Structures are given as structure tokens and as C-alpha cells.
Amino acid sequence: xxxxxxxxxxxxxxxxxxxxxxxxxxxxAGRTATRGISLFDxxxxxxxxxxxxxxxxxxxxxxxxxxQHADRYIQFAVVAAGEAVRDAGLDTGVxxxxxxxxxLGSAVGGTTRLEQDYVLVSERGRRWDVDHRAADPQxxxxxxxxxxxxxxxxxxxxxxxxxxxSTGCTSxxxxxxxxxxxxxxxxADVCVAGASDSPISPITMACFDAIKxxxxxxxxxxxxxxxxxxxxxxxxxxxxxxxxxxxxxxxARARGAEVLCEISGYATYGNAYHMTGLTxxxxxxxxxxxxxLDQARIDPTAIDYxxxxxxxxxxxxxxxxxxxxxxxxxxxxxxxMSSIKxxxxxxxxxxxxxxxxxxxxxxxxxxxxxxANYETxxxxxxxxxxxxxARPRKLNNVLSVGSGFGxxxxxxxxxxxxxxxx
Amino acid sequence: MSNRxxxxxxxxxxxxxxxxxxxxxxYGKSVGExxxxxxxxxxxxxxxxxxxxxxxxxxxxxxxxIEEKFLVQTDRFSHFAMAAAALALDDAGLGGDPAEPxxxxxxxxxxxxxxxxxQRELQKLWGQGSKFVGPYQSIAWFYAASTGQISIxxxxxxxxxxxASDEAGGLDSLAHAARAVRRGTDxxxxxxxxxxxxxxSMVCQLGYPELSTVDDPDRAYRPFTEKACGFVPAxxxxxLVVEDETRARERGVPVRxxxxxHAATFTGASRWAESREGLxxxxxxxxxxxxxxxEEIDVVFADALGVPEADRAEALAIADALGAHGTRVPxxxxxxxxxRAYCAAPVLDTVxxxxxxxxxxxxxxxxxxxxxxxxxxxxxxxxxxxxRTALVLSRGLMGSxxxxxxxxxxxxxx
Amino acid sequence: xxxxxxxxxxxxxxIKQAAGITVDxxxxxxxxxxxxxxxxxxxxxxxxxxxxxxxxxxRSLPPDSERCRTPQEFLNxxxxxxxxxx
Numbered sequence: 001x002x003x004x005x006x007x008x009x010x011x012x013x014x015x016x017x018x019x020x021x022x023x024x025x026x027x028x029a030g031r032t033a034t035r036g037i038s039l040f041d042x043x044x045x046x047x048x049x050x051x052x053x054x055x056x057x058x059x060x061x062x063x064x065x066x067x068q069h070a071d072r073y074i075q076f077a078v079v080a081a082g083e084a085v086r087d088a089g090l091d092t093g094v095x096x097x098x099x100x101x102x103x104l105g106s107a108v109g110g111t112t113r114l115e116q117d118y119v120l121v122s123e124r125g126r127r128w129d130v131d132h133r134a135a136d137p138q139x140x141x142x143x144x145x146x147x148x149x150x151x152x153x154x155x156x157x158x159x160x161x162x163x164x165x166s167t168g169c170t171s172x173x174x175x176x177x178x179x180x181x182x183x184x185x186x187x188a189d190v191c192v193a194g195a196s197d198s199p200i201s202p203i204t205m206a207c208f209d210a211i212k213x214x215x216x217x218x219x220x221x222x223x224x225x226x227x228x229x230x231x232x233x234x235x236x237x238x239x240x241x242x243x244x245x246x247x248x249x250x251x252a253r254a255r256g257a258e259v260l261c262e263i264s265g266y267a268t269y270g271n272a273y274h275m276t277g278l279t280x281x282x283x284x285x286x287x288x289x290x291x292x293l294d295q296a297r298i299d300p301t302a303i304d305y306x307x308x309x310x311x312x313x314x315x316x317x318x319x320x321x322x323x324x325x326x327x328x329x330x331x332x333x334x335x336x337m338s339s340i341k342x343x344x345x346x347x348x349x350x351x352x353x354x355x356x357x358x359x360x361x362x363x364x365x366x367x368x369x370x371x372a373n374y375e376t377x378x379x380x381x382x383x384x385x386x387x388x389x390a391r392p393r394k395l396n397n398v399l400s401v402g403s404g405f406g407x408x409x410x411x412x413x414x415x416x417x418x419x420x421x422x
Numbered sequence: 423m424s425n426r427x428x429x430x431x432x433x434x435x436x437x438x439x440x441x442x443x444x445x446x447x448x449y450g451k452s453v454g455e456x457x458x459x460x461x462x463x464x465x466x467x468x469x470x471x472x473x474x475x476x477x478x479x480x481x482x483x484x485x486x487x488i489e490e491k492f493l494v495q496t497d498r499f500s501h502f503a504m505a506a507a508a509l510a511l512d513d514a515g516l517g518g519d520p521a522e523p524x525x526x527x528x529x530x531x532x533x534x535x536x537x538x539x540x541q542r543e544l545q546k547l548w549g550q551g552s553k554f555v556g557p558y559q560s561i562a563w564f565y566a567a568s569t570g571q572i573s574i575x576x577x578x579x580x581x582x583x584x585x586a587s588d589e590a591g592g593l594d595s596l597a598h599a600a601r602a603v604r605r606g607t608d609x610x611x612x613x614x615x616x617x618x619x620x621x622x623s624m625v626c627q628l629g630y631p632e633l634s635t636v637d638d639p640d641r642a643y644r645p646f647t648e649k650a651c652g653f654v655p656a657x658x659x660x661x662l663v664v665e666d667e668t669r670a671r672e673r674g675v676p677v678r679x680x681x682x683x684h685a686a687t688f689t690g691a692s693r694w695a696e697s698r699e700g701l702x703x704x705x706x707x708x709x710x711x712x713x714x715x716x717e718e719i720d721v722v723f724a725d726a727l728g729v730p731e732a733d734r735a736e737a738l739a740i741a742d743a744l745g746a747h748g749t750r751v752p753x754x755x756x757x758x759x760x761x762r763a764y765c766a767a768p769v770l771d772t773v774x775x776x777x778x779x780x781x782x783x784x785x786x787x788x789x790x791x792x793x794x795x796x797x798x799x800x801x802x803x804x805x806x807x808x809x810r811t812a813l814v815l816s817r818g819l820m821g822s823x824x825x826x827x828x829x830x831x832x833x834x835x836x
Numbered sequence: 837x838x839x840x841x842x843x844x845x846x847x848x849x850x851i852k853q854a855a856g857i858t859v860d861x862x863x864x865x866x867x868x869x870x871x872x873x874x875x876x877x878x879x880x881x882x883x884x885x886x887x888x889x890x891x892x893x894x895r896s897l898p899p900d901s902e903r904c905r906t907p908q909e910f911l912n913x914x915x916x917x918x919x920x921x922x
Contacts, residue, residue, distance in 0.1 A: 275561040
């Protein structure tokens, strides 16, 4: 059974833009939300910059329990899901809870809370035999990665398949992809799909310091995330969440919901190469792109925009450029490809979903968001990266691609509400 | 691709690293004998914690099964997973580099991640400074570590994934693999392994209201009895090779079982009374996908949480979904002998189900006597009987319910 | 101040400690111009060794130390840095 999968609602909590409108304003203006870390004192770290959300849970109607006790990444997800569900017009009673699924991704889950309590129970790293009496009695909620999907499912009364997806930095794309399968194959009619992460904490910053993956450009944080630029020097950590309501196409039509666009393909492969390393050929990401095109039965030339992983590390941007050229051939040179990580940073597991939402908005506005900070071409990255300024363009088929530690290579294909062409 | 509709997911390889046995045969023997191995936790730094009893994997030497570098580069949960995957691939006759890398994928379920590794690096960070955090922290702690390492070690480039849907995620991962096979991937390496018995990971689990803190190993985990006092955690797990049945038969390997049906629902964290309806619906969904009548179920591997309200809900769910057959069908919970290894628990149960069908006997439920529910729970010793179809149930502490139907290898050939 | 120099023996011990790979120091010395990956050491492993040396000697190594391709190249860089700082 293969059914069409519509997007009927979106919600987002991103650095510099909470809510779809503010988020799109940021992207369309090419503004960057990267800055010096304020969430903790980053002294001593190599990379002391990040894209942070100015987020107050009390402003978003969360109940006191969630505001006081839930982890930040859970709060992000609940707010983004609330916006998406409202956007889709899914009031209580509109859909059968047993036919409603949840698929949410997170790369590091409750790590930030786990670290905070670790500091207490270990007396700041002094003891291996930690003292449980100093721990928060709710700590198991940070320990269990499925808390994310569970809290969102409970809040929106989803009783169908509920899962948390954790494939590192492709978690967001894969969570949307699993949701796509769930609906296309008939296991649910509606799926609340997306991802959330709040990884700006000492342990996560330190672990990326240790592999020199993050930008050390602490003196100029606004311009530190430079995907595809010759002077790029690593990614800038981000945080946030994005959620989409995916819905079986006829189900959406029958209740008169607006179809924002369709998810028309999804694939993921492993590179079987290295936990952090990427090849210079991009064979596996190319294969993921090719598979989505096959699923949608369109030619590579039908792709109007590629939303890149574009993390701004030397190897990623080279790898991805090679992959897109391998799949799209000469058409790659005519296809705009941009990275919103230049503006909102890299929020690990969340970013894939944030980028899919950016694609939905790009389709809606018929505008390609830019790659901010792109100044100096790199001979190894020779495509059209939409430097600094958003560009109006007729968009119908849009690709979002991503790579994750562990070798994951994923692609999601979105098609405008008018349906497929070519 | 034209035969997508008819592609069936066959189990052709099994690898186990469990508290009661390293290797599938050793695990099967212990399960069949009803051996209980719950014991006081012996791992360093855990002695003072109010959680005293667990199912520990002892005498496990990762270097005997995987390269020594992984002892430094990954966590114990990945050691278990990689070792189990190696055993499963060997069992399936799939050693060596794959001829078609994109035809083999990997999916694991993970509920606790690389907690011991993470605690060591947290200790370096907070005790010594950020420059003392090592480079492998970035790839060892996160939930995707095992899938990535198995994929890289084997050269598997097919669809790779990770589900983290609490305990029931173990069954979800098997369904995920079966669906990937139905969509066209030839082989999936699938399962879960957990290593939650490190000091800080244990502190994190203390908040679960369902956790048993009884310190007598024989009394700590006794589901379905009036003395039920919660569950006991465990480490270890199992990986399986699931592949297109036609391909398996063509290459002449035994089909040990087929993954016939699955369904999952959600009824809220710790709302055990409501899990009755959720679990019953999951069972009906799994039977429906398998094209299986309730009477065809020959044995049920229960979730057996050990919380009175949850045990009652499960007994009622079995009756709701299977009707009168629900009170007659043999039910078992071999996990009372080893504890619940979170996502790996239902995967180990699935392995026990496959072995039970192969050997024609329902394994017993260790440490459980005098049950207080209307179930035919197999206790004390294994019960010989022909088994063609098994139902495996799982519920997660965060509210997921899942059911999986597996059929004996020779059943689908008919 | 004592002039320190990292030897092949020490490098072999570091490879074991930081990346879990056993390398015979004699072989390391004999094949000092072979790429690190021929010993099974990847970029993360070398990053770990750089970090360990920086912590041990309280001094930063040049920014791209982990890009050294061979043991000889790496030891030359490390030892010239330590000497210069001494």
C-alpha cells in the first residue's frame, strides 16, 4: 500500500525565530542568530559560540509542570508541536487518536539535564560512585530518550505508533521519513513528526571541541557559520525544534485542510566508512537522493532547490557538493543549494526537521533562503549556494539532505501542493 | 521490486549476549531450563545504591569477538551489540565483505546509550577540564553508536536506523527491519543491546516507579504474583539477521522463523490500566498484519512488568484480543530469570520464541509460582508442545505498547 | 628546564592508551614513514593523542597536528614544538 502523504501543519522553535512566521522572516532576510554562548559560562572551551533560542516556556502557554520540570528540548518540541497542530486545524475530535502517530527525533536527548545532575551527584566530577541522594527524582525522564515522543503524544492524544528516532544529525530527516512510511503504508492517518535538541551544554560543546568540528571563530560569532565558503572552519552549535503534521492526502482533503505540500520521497543509507568521516565522493548520499527521485518518479532535472546539510566543516561541504553533482549531473549547476545552518547553526538531531520546515516555507513563499556569510568560493565547492540574499524562484520539487555521525546519509523530497511534474 | 508485496522477512541468523548465556545456544539452554541468574550487582561504584539486584552479563570478553580498539573507542552497549551482530551474521552465513553493500542495512533500538562511557568523560570534564574530554565521546555516548559501528564494521550501506521508543522499541526495530525487507532491501541486521548498569545510569533509573528495589534476587522480580514488586533491570541483548525469505532459500540457509506481523500503540507513561486497551489493539493489529487468527497463537511471550496493575492489564489484554483462547494459550516470561534489558528485553524474548518453536517446548518463567491472574503461565519447567506461531508482547515505561507475531521457519514455506 | 622528547616507544604507548590499538614500537620506528592508517589509527585517534600530549606538557601543539600523515612527521612536529617552547 502506498498512499500520498501531505503536510498540513508546521511549527518551529529556532534561534532568532520562534514560530513559522518569525523563522521565515529570519531566513528570508539572511540574518544570522549565532552569538557568544549565554546558556552557561563557556570559558576554557575552544568554541564558545552558538545559535541560541531566546525561549521562555511561560510565554508559550506551557503548564507549570512542563515549565518547571521538563527538559528544554522537550519544551521546544511541545511548543513546536502545538503550533503545527493548530496550523493543521487538528482540534480535539477531528482525528481518531488510535490512527494518530508520533515520530520525533533527537540526537542527544536529555544530555543537558543529565549533565546538570551529574555535577551534583558526582561532587563536580570527584567521585565515580555517585551519590543518588543529590539527584532529581525525575531524572529518569532525562535518561529515557522516548520521553520526547511520549510527552508530545500524551499532550496531543496520539495513541497510534509513537517513536523517538535517534540517528545522530540525521534524526530530524529520519523522523520525518519514518512518519512518511507510517502514513504511506497505512499504519496511521496523521503523524506528528519532527525533532528537537538542546545540546548547548559543557559536555556536548567539549566533545565537539575534542574533534575540532566546531568553529573557533569566537571573535566574530555572527559570521562564524560559513557553509561552502573557502574560509569555513567548522559548524556552530545550535538548538531548537521543528514539527510537521503529516497526513494521508485524502484524509486531509476530506476534512478540508489546506495541503501545504507533499512528502514525495525519503531514503537513508549508511556510508559504512567512518563514524565521523565522510568520503570525498558522496556515493551514499547520492544514492539516497536517487532513491527519493525514483519514489516520486521524477527526473533529476525536476529538482528546483536543494536544502543542504551544509554544516560548514571542510569535509562535509565537499562531500555534499560531490553527492549532489553525482545525482543531479549538469543540472546541479543550475540548481540553487543553500544552507540555513549559516543562520540558525547546527542543532544536531533537530536541524533536519527545521530544514524540512524551511523547505515547506520555501515552497509556500516561492523563495530560496540564502547561505549567509558566503563570501569566498572554494574550488571544491562549485555550485550555486545562493550567497547572502534570498532569491525568488519557481519551486515545486525541493530536496533536503543530511549526514550524521555513524555514517547516516538521508534525503527527504518535498513536492508543492500542485502535485508532481515530470 | 515487482515482488514487493510478497516479500517476507525471514530470520536467518541470531546472536545473543545475555546475562544467562553468551551465544544463542547457551542462552537457549538457560532459558529452556528456567535458570535464574539475577544477582547482586557487582560493577564498581554501584555497591551503595538502593538498586541492588540486576541481570548482569558476566565473563563477557569483548576482545574475543571484536577488535580491541573498540574497548577504548566505544561503550559497553556497543560492545554487546557488535558482538551479537557478529554472532548473528556468522549464524546466517554472512561473514566477510558483502558483495552488494547497499543490500544490507542495520537498525537497532536503544534506550540507555553509552552511559558508562559518558560518565567517564563527564568525570574528566568536571574533574579535570574540558580539554580532557576525549575524541571518542562524540561517537560513543549517543544512541546511534551501535548501528553506526555495526554498519561500518560490516561494510553495510543499506538503510540504517535507530529507534528509541522505550522497551517496546525492541519490537519496533524488528518491524522496521521487516518493512525494509518488504520494501526491497535484501538483509537487515536488527536488534538491541543495552548496558545500563553503570553508577550514574543506575541513579537515573531510580526514579522509575516500576523499578524493584528488593534486594533478594529470588524475590525481586515476580510478575503475575501477589508478591509482584516491580521489575529488575538487565544488560545485554540480541541481534538478528532478517532477510528476504526467497533470497534466504536461494542461498540455502535455514529459515529459522518469519516476522509475520507487528503493531504498536501508545497509552501514556505509567498508565498501566490503560495499557490494557493499547496492548489489546496492538495484538489485534499484529494478528491482522500476519493474517493470523487468535487460535493460531501457540504461545505468548508476555511483557510481564511485575507491577500488579500492569500485570492485570496485560492478562486482560491477552483475553480481550485472543478471546477464550487467551486463557488456554501457554504464556511465559523467561525474562524473570535475567531481568529486563530495556529495548533489548523484547528482542531477547523474540529469540526465545524462535528457539521455543525450533525445539518444541515453552520455556518456563523462573522465580514465579502461584500466579493471581487467569493465565496459563508456564512455570517451574519447560512444557513440550508443538509451536508454530508465537506472539511477543512489550510495553515501555514511557507508554508504548507493541506486539509481534513470529512464525516457525517451515510454516511459511507451505 | 629538561628538554623533553617524545619517542617511538611513547608514541606506541599513546596509540594504545588513546585509541586502543596495539602497535609494536619497533615496527612503528621501522615503518615511521608509513601512513597512520596502516597501523589502524584514524583521525579521531590522532586527535586523542594530540590532546593527551597537550595536557601532559601543558602546551598547545600547532593547529593542524592531527593532519600529520606518518609517525615520523608527527614526532618531528611534536618534538620541534616542545623544544621551541623549552
